[in-house]
Each structure stands twice: as structure tokens, then as C-alpha cells.
Amino acid sequence: CSSDLIWKAYAEYYGKIRHAMLYALHNQEMLAYLKNAERQETSVTARPFDKEAVAAIKSRHDRKLVFVALGMSAQFRKAADVSGTPYDFYTTQGVPLAGDNVEVIPYTTVNTQDYIAAADYVITKAGWGTVSECLLAGKRMALFRRDGVLEDRTTIRLLEEKHLAASVTAEELCDISGIIKKLDRLDGSCGGFDDCAAEVAEKLCSL
DSSP, X not given: OHHHHHHHHHHHHHTTOOEEEEOTTOOGGGGGGXXXXXXXXXXXXXXXXXXXXXXXXXXXXXXXXXXXXXXXXXXXXXXXXXXXXXXXXXXXXXXXXXXXXXXXXXXXXXXHHHHXXXXXXXXXXXXHHHHHHHHHHTOEEEXXXXXXXXXXXXXXXXXXXXXXXXXXXXXXXXOHHHHHHHHHXXXXXXXXXXXXXHHHHHHHHHO
């Protein structure tokens, strides 16, 4: 079938890889397809944080900040009213939260990583870029499960094992306080992660 052809094509090209840098929390199953590669473990990479921008965002609030970025609004039937919670929210467009304590970030915003760094809590999908930004910013994160995405399942499982994240469902968004309680129970440390961009660049230049 067509899916087998796609899979075999990817496997063939992975077999041609000679040098591989493995990010932290990588999928162990991928190692089987890198048998011919020189493999090097590394950490994570993310967009740099602007300390002044982060400080400016924080200065506008006296309450704890929650950053919510989902990009999956079609899964929600109605907006959840969070006006009665003791938090201020920044969301990307399409996130179904309502209240005078909710500010929607325009889709043209290019420095969402600074909102992550300014937040006390992050609720988002398990995309690798956002997860890396959370780890480097040392943030507690609630990650939405997408059971059909293998990479997401692996990332969430590994982060949960390290007590660095909690998985949540679409239905749980109506209970923000419950999500925050989950995050407050996390006791993992992000101290083992650092930005390996320079290491990756050095490796690429050496080839």
C-alpha cells in the first residue's frame, strides 16, 4: 500500500545518514534506522529569549501568567470562561478561553518564546520547538495529547517520566484550575537541559 512505500522510502534515506546528532528526548525507535551513522547525543535548541522583552511582559501583570497555544480550536465546542481564576492569560489565536484577563497575541507575533519565558505556566501542544523553549525557560508545561502523532506520544511520555510535564485532554481545558494543580505537583528539574545551537553549528561546520 502507499503507506508502506512512504515508510520504506524514509527508511532508505535514513540508512544513508552518516552523521547524526540526537536531541534529548529523541525517539529511541529511530536508532534502528541510523545503523550506519556516527551518533552524538546533545541537548535541545530553541529561539533565543530577549530578557528585556520578557521583563516588559511580566511588568504588565501582578498575577501569575499562563501562556496557552493550541492551534486546535476545532476540537472545542465553546469557550471556557476563565475570568474567575486568579491568573492572567496570553493565548495564540483560536484558543477557546474567554474573560477580561485573557489577551490574544496576534498571529504576526514572532517572539512567542518570550511569552513562554514570562509565563509561570504553559499549556500547549507537544511540538518539539515549543517543548524545547519550555525546557530552556524552566517552565512547567501541560501538553495536549495527540494520540495519532508518535513523536508527541514519545515526548509526553519521556517528560512525564521526568516529572517535567503533565498530559491533558481537550475536555480538561474547561478546568484550568485543575490543570494548574497538576502542574504545581510537578517536581522535575529542567537544569539538565541547555541550548546546544553552538554545538550543532560547530559539528555542521566540521563536516
